[in-house]
Amino acid sequence: MSTELIAEARRQVEICNACRYCEGYCAVFPAITRQRAFADGDITQLANLCHNCRGCYYACQYTEPHEFALNLPKALAEVRQASWQDHAWPRGFARLYDRNGVVIAALLVVAIALLFALAQAFRPETGEGFYAYMSHGLMVAVFAPAFVLPLAAIAVSLRGYWRSVGGGAVSLTDLWAALRSAGRMDNLSGGHGEGCNFEDADRFSNARRGFHHAVLYGFLLCFASTSTATLMHYLLGLEAPYGPFSLPKLLGVPGGVLLCLGTAGLAWLKLKADPELGAPKVWGGEMAFVALLFAVSATGLVLYAATGSAAVGWLLPLHLGTVLTFFLLIPFSKMAHGFYRLAALVRDQTERG
Template identity: 55%
Template sequence: MDAPQDRRQELRRQLTLCRACGYCDGYCDVFPAAGRAQVLANEDLTQLASLCHNCRGCYYSCQYAPPHAFGVNLPAILAEVRSDSWDGMIWLRRPMRLFQTRGLLVALVLGLGIAAILSLGQPHPQAGGSGLYRDMSHAMMVTVFVPAFLAPIALVLGGIRRYLRSVDAGPVRLRHIRTALIRGMRLDNLSGGHGQGCNFERQDRFSDLRRKLHWATVAGFLLCFAATMAGAIMHYAMHLPAPYGLASPPKFLGATGGVLLSFGAAGLGLLKLRADRGLGDARVWGGELAFILLLLLLPTSGFALWAASGSRLAPWFLGLHLGSVLTFFLLLPYSKMVHGAFRLSALIVEAQRQQGSRR
């Protein structure tokens, strides 16, 4: 299956068998949503692929999975169609395809290049600076990072708009967003349908570990982002520039978030290395792993910078940390980070259709 249309046709074939069987209907949103569709059009396949969280429970429960002649491997074909659809949602597709196939190399070259430019491009120490601002001016940080943050966010928002149009979504109401956020935060589609977890890492046995690691990763990332916002408020609104003490909001939130993010990303990386690659999209496996490693580099480089503060190594660790942060945001629309945006969009559409079916 070399073409996206071939993969969509294979997904139709497998879902037709699934709809006739009905054994997995309580596992996640994919199966009842597939059952509601009278005809599995392309927009239905895009929606179903994004609803799937690759828990793999349906595969290990399926009587028609290989080596059966029907060859049903729904997690893999959903992952392949999902990659195809996400590829078409974001502008500038070439960077996405390059990161998917050469993710580690792209992240390494871009991250080290940016780190070298940031470290060598500024005189050390900065006149009148204190703390980290001795190694890089505040104006330099703002000039570089604000556009690098806003541009990828704009690309992702554009991708969400195209996704909603591609699946023929209706008007998005606040109740749809609220329902999707609640279900997304609970990670219902990693619960196995009964709250006992999924089969990603333990195959035919349920485990809730993957869901807990996702929670730790998201909570850590949000706390680190909150630390950045707290630092901006203290700097601009309260006229309290860095450095800050350990008990201050930026340091406390950043340290707590860094620990959670390190634990979550490391755990997800180990699970991915142990999991069966044949139940996902093998084409993008390297890019997905590179994204996890890049996510892990954010807190570890931050802790290394903290440990090196005041030493001659501080400017280099600052360049490494800021380079990893900048690389993360520049690659955000082209890495698996977009799965959060598209899966939340899929949950919004699912909430529309479920609530609409009740009226």
């Protein structure tokens, strides 16, 4: 990681530690006040604990034109992004994605969708629903490694991060507290429940928190839908397609709607927000992730609505292309932030004792 990024973040954190005006804003400031000196790993931990709500920036009396020129959200965002790059595996692709996220995601979706479209030439002689276009065996052969390998890469990345921030043994109590905090999005409440200042300077808003909730729980519902369908297929012998009142559909359709609403909302807020209070160099890669997750949910809903029509022949490759691209880019896209933020929350709980 750049020593300049760490040095600048450390300078600003030390000033914040002397001031302590923002002590109740989020988990970052109590973590700052627990220390007198900050090693590189401490700065990395604070950066990943920061949720970029920006309340501290608009409350700060030492921002430009003051000579201290504090911009803590930006300083921590740049360290945070650099830490993901440093710990990502393979590291080189993470940096390439940050510079060209939109292009890489778009090319992967198109290329994979075309491959799935060509694979329909070998469609099975029998099958219902999607399996009339593509065999179940082919889907499993493609998606099983595409799901497992990125998670393995994330595990390698988190192991490196945990070592760099001095993480040790974790109790179930600490893990549960971190999961609760992440599930409630506590650090997007501004410390006072009125919300953060992400998209509109001095105006408090819970919009970003709400859209994050929609994305998180929409994703979990979709994952539960897929998991339920897998169990039904292998344990109960109940093969797709499933009816509208089946458990996979009752979980998946609301999940897809929540994902669409959440990602569209986050993209809207990101367009309104000041890019100079984040990491502007990776703005495109972050927006590419939001757009990709929206495409995953939107194509899934459209595909479900088109069931039984001729449109399934081209909608299915498009949807599978977006899903597979999403999985492959998990270790390098903004999706990684969920894993790192949870790790930072766990680390914070262990520090609190």
